[in-house]
Amino acid sequence: MHVIWKDGVFMKRWELVIVLLCVLILSNIATYIFTRFFFSSPLLQVEVAGERDGDEILWEVWDLLEKNYFEPLEEKELIRGAVRGMVQSLGDPHTAYLAPESMEELLIHTTGSLSGIGVEIVDDEGDILILRIMEKSPAGSSGLLEGDRVVEVDGKSTAGATLDEVAQLLRGPVGTTVEVAVRRAGEEELIGCTVTRADIEMDTVFPRMLEQKIGYIQITSFDQDTGRDFCDSLKLLEKEDLQGLVLDLRDNPGGLPEEAIEIAQEIVPSGEITRVVDRDGNIQEQHFSRAAEKEYEIVVLVNEHTASAAEIIAGSLQDRETAFLVGKPTYGKATMQCLQYLEGGGGLRYTIAKYLTPSGQSWHESGLQPDYEVELPLEFYLQYFSIPRDLKKGDTGEKVILLQSMLHFLGYPLEKTGVYDLQTINFLMEFQKDSKLSDTGELDISTRERLRNMLAEKTAEVDEQLHLALKILKGEDKAV
Numbered sequence: 001m002h003v004i005w006k007d008g009v010f011m012k013r014w015e016l017v018i019v020l021l022c023v024l025i026l027s028n029i030a031t032y033i034f035t036r037f038f039f040s041s042p043l044l045q046v047e048v049a050g051e052r053d054g055d056e057i058l059w060e061v062w063d064l065l066e067k068n069y070f071e072p073l074e075e076k077e078l079i080r081g082a083v084r085g086m087v088q089s090l091g092d093p094h095t096a097y098l099a100p101e102s103m104e105e106l107l108i109h110t111t112g113s114l115s116g117i118g119v120e121i122v123d124d125e126g127d128i129l130i131l132r133i134m135e136k137s138p139a140g141s142s143g144l145l146e147g148d149r150v151v152e153v154d155g156k157s158t159a160g161a162t163l164d165e166v167a168q169l170l171r172g173p174v175g176t177t178v179e180v181a182v183r184r185a186g187e188e189e190l191i192g193c194t195v196t197r198a199d200i201e202m203d204t205v206f207p208r209m210l211e212q213k214i215g216y217i218q219i220t221s222f223d224q225d226t227g228r229d230f231c232d233s234l235k236l237l238e239k240e241d242l243q244g245l246v247l248d249l250r251d252n253p254g255g256l257p258e259e260a261i262e263i264a265q266e267i268v269p270s271g272e273i274t275r276v277v278d279r280d281g282n283i284q285e286q287h288f289s290r291a292a293e294k295e296y297e298i299v300v301l302v303n304e305h306t307a308s309a310a311e312i313i314a315g316s317l318q319d320r321e322t323a324f325l326v327g328k329p330t331y332g333k334a335t336m337q338c339l340q341y342l343e344g345g346g347g348l349r350y351t352i353a354k355y356l357t358p359s360g361q362s363w364h365e366s367g368l369q370p371d372y373e374v375e376l377p378l379e380f381y382l383q384y385f386s387i388p389r390d391l392k393k394g395d396t397g398e399k400v401i402l403l404q405s406m407l408h409f410l411g412y413p414l415e416k417t418g419v420y421d422l423q424t425i426n427f428l429m430e431f432q433k434d435s436k437l438s439d440t441g442e443l444d445i446s447t448r449e450r451l452r453n454m455l456a457e458k459t460a461e462v463d464e465q466l467h468l469a470l471k472i473l474k475g476e477d478k479a480v
Contacts, residue, residue, distance in 0.1 A: 058082070083348075092351050094337055100345030116171040117142075117178065117195045121150065123163045125386045130182070134200060142195040144182065147449045151190060152181035172197050185445035201225070207233035213241055214473050216466075218248040219263075222255030222309040227262030234266065244473030245294075246466065247313075248301045250327060254308025257336070257355075261287050264313050269293040272358035273316045276336055284353055298323035299469040302370060307331035312355060315368050319357035324472055325370040327465045332367035372472075374465045379409045383455045387448040395420040403443075407431060410454055 066073060083097045118137020119130050128150040133140045150158055153169040161169075170178060176197050181190045204226045206218040215237035219230065237245070247267075254260075264273045268289040276285035300314050300323050311330050317323035336353040356362050387406070388399040396419050404416045404424055412427040428447070429439040435450045460466075 080346075087348070087350070092335075094333065094335055095350040096348075098347040098349060103341075103345060103347045115174045115197050116167075116200050117144075117180070117197060118200045119144065119170070121163065121166060121170075123386075124149075125389050128158050128161070128163065128166045134203065137200055138195045138198050142180075142193045143191070144180065144193055144195070145184065147445075148182035148184050148191070149445070150180060151183050152179070154179050174198055183445070185449055203229075205229040205233050207237060209237060209240060210246070210470065212474060213243040214246065214470060215240075215242050215244070216246045216248065219252055219310070221252055222257070222259040224256065224259070226255070227259040230263045231266050242296055244296050245298045246301065246469045246473070247298060247323070248466075249306045249310040249314055250301050250303040250465075251305045252307070252310040253305065253331075254310055254333065257309045257312060260309035260312045264316050265289045266291055267294065267298060267313075267322075268316050268320060269322060271320065274312050274358065275356050275360075276353045277356060278353050293322075297473055299472050300325050301465050301469060302327040302330050302368065303465075304328050304331060304367075306368075308333045311363055311368055315355075315357045315361075315363055318368060318371070319359050319361065324372060324469075325368060326372045326374055326469050326472070327370050328373060328375070329369050330363070330367040332363055332365045334362055334364035372468055374468055376464055377462050379405075380459050380462050380464075382406055382409055383452075383459045387443070387451050389443045389448060391420045391443060393420055393422070393425065400424070403428075406451060406455060410451075410458060 062078070065078070080097070080099065087095055087097050117139040118134040119139045120132040120134070122129050122131045130139075130144060130146055130148045130150065133144060133146055150166060150170075152158065153166065156169065158166050158169075170180070172178060174197055178195050178197060179192065180195055181192045184191055202223065204220050204223050206220070208216050210216050215234075217230065217233055217237070219226065234245075245267075261273060264287070266289075268291065270290050270292070271288065273287040273289050275283050275287070278284055298317065300317055302310075302314050302325050306314065306327075307330065311332075311334065314325055314330065318325050334355045335351045336355065337349050338352050340348045340350070342348060354362060354364055382402075382405060385402055385406075388403045391400065391403065400420045401416055401418045403420075404414055404418075407414055407424070407427050408416065410431065412431060414423055414427045417424075425441045428443070429441045431451070432439040432441075432447055435447075435454075437446050437450060
């Protein structure tokens with residue numbers, strides 16, 4: 001938001017009107033050049049807004065509230081609220097005013113880097129669990145382990161804190177230290193670590209070789225350097241005589257479109273990738289590939305959470321008949337946003353154009369339709385649920401059914417009664433024995449972590465979308 005305080009003095013009313021009415025206009029070309037690093041956009045003309053009809057109602061409401069509201073008013077919050085209302089009236093979920101703290105989160109997700117300790121944390125039944133430690137991160141060298149539960153940060157308890165609140169505590173300027181206390185499976189005492197914060201690069205590209213020299217590359221988002229990392233990964237796979245490629249874009253919310261374009265320029269045959277049109281349908285940008293057609297086939301995995309930049313790649317490959325799409329219809333976001341920095345640390349993200357496929361088709365709101373629509377079994381999603389804890393004999397409810405479903409999926413033939421009964425406890429003890437854990441029948445940290453790991457491994461067996469992609473690439477299923 002544009003700051004309305006200057007040297008401690010509230011700006012005059014006419015200056016405030018101009019601030020509110022001009023919030024959607026780029027302040028200058030230099031700001032545009034800086035922000036296009038984060039969001040691609042064509043050059044926008046700058047105009048100065050003048051007085052408009054309807055200003056009176058704004059000040060009428062302002063005066064009424066200022067004089068009669070039953071509590072003191074914060075002018076800063078009123079301004080933010082007015083801007084939010086202006087933006088929300090557009091009915092565009094991708095156009096939004098971003099408070100300074102929201103801008104920080106957005107930049108972390110778009111640049112792919114942040115200053116912190118290098119861990120991925122999740123809320124696990126009220127505990128803050130370290131799910132992943134990033135490679136070569138300060139957290140890894142300090143002794144923290146995946147599965148540790150963060151209980152204190154700089155002496156402050158994390159009990160009752162939200163995931164975002166704990167993340168904010170762990171972040172900080174490069175070179176500063178943070179004291180982290182964790183509870184670890186098998187240890188009675190808390191373990192304390194002093195971690196020095198550093199710039200953390202977040203991985204978004206995850207390659208591996210599957211059976212019969214079929215490569216698999218998962219892209220989780222499009223951040224800075226995602227394009228480079230993908231191209232490097234693909235080249236390494238191709239050196240191993242690649243016979244087919246599965247590109248997994250499931251649950252990819254998008255990100256920097258230029259990174260998606262860079263990837264498309266590597267795997268889409270020579271020709272158009274996508275075009276950008278304004279509200280009148282005029283072409284503002286076109287992006288092309290000059291790549292030679294790959295000697296192997298490509299299958300793209302998509303689902304209802306595949307969006308934005310991910311849809312640019314998937315739509316281009318499908319439109320050019322270069323790859324099959326397997327999975328579920330995609331999210332359907334084909335609009336381009338521009339990010340305008342505002343005074344005070346906030347920002348305005350707003351829609352300026354939309355993307356089309358090479359043939360001129362829009363997937364906005366309708367999404368891309370897969371060539372092979374495949375539903376995943378419910379068991380596949382068990383890996384994303386928090387493992388229940390603190391269950392006692394006789395307890396009932398959804399948590400009990402969830403635990404019974406997990407054990408049943410892992411091969412223990414118990415009946416899903418919804419009651420934490422003796423049979424459930426006995427099968428849990430059997431699981432603990434098989435896992436070489438103490439067979440206490442209690443859902444302690446070690447048991448829950450083992451359950452989590454086993455579910456992650458087991459769900460690969462029921463990934464029907466991936467299975468079909470492999471069949472297509474091996475020539476076992478070509479009918480659409």
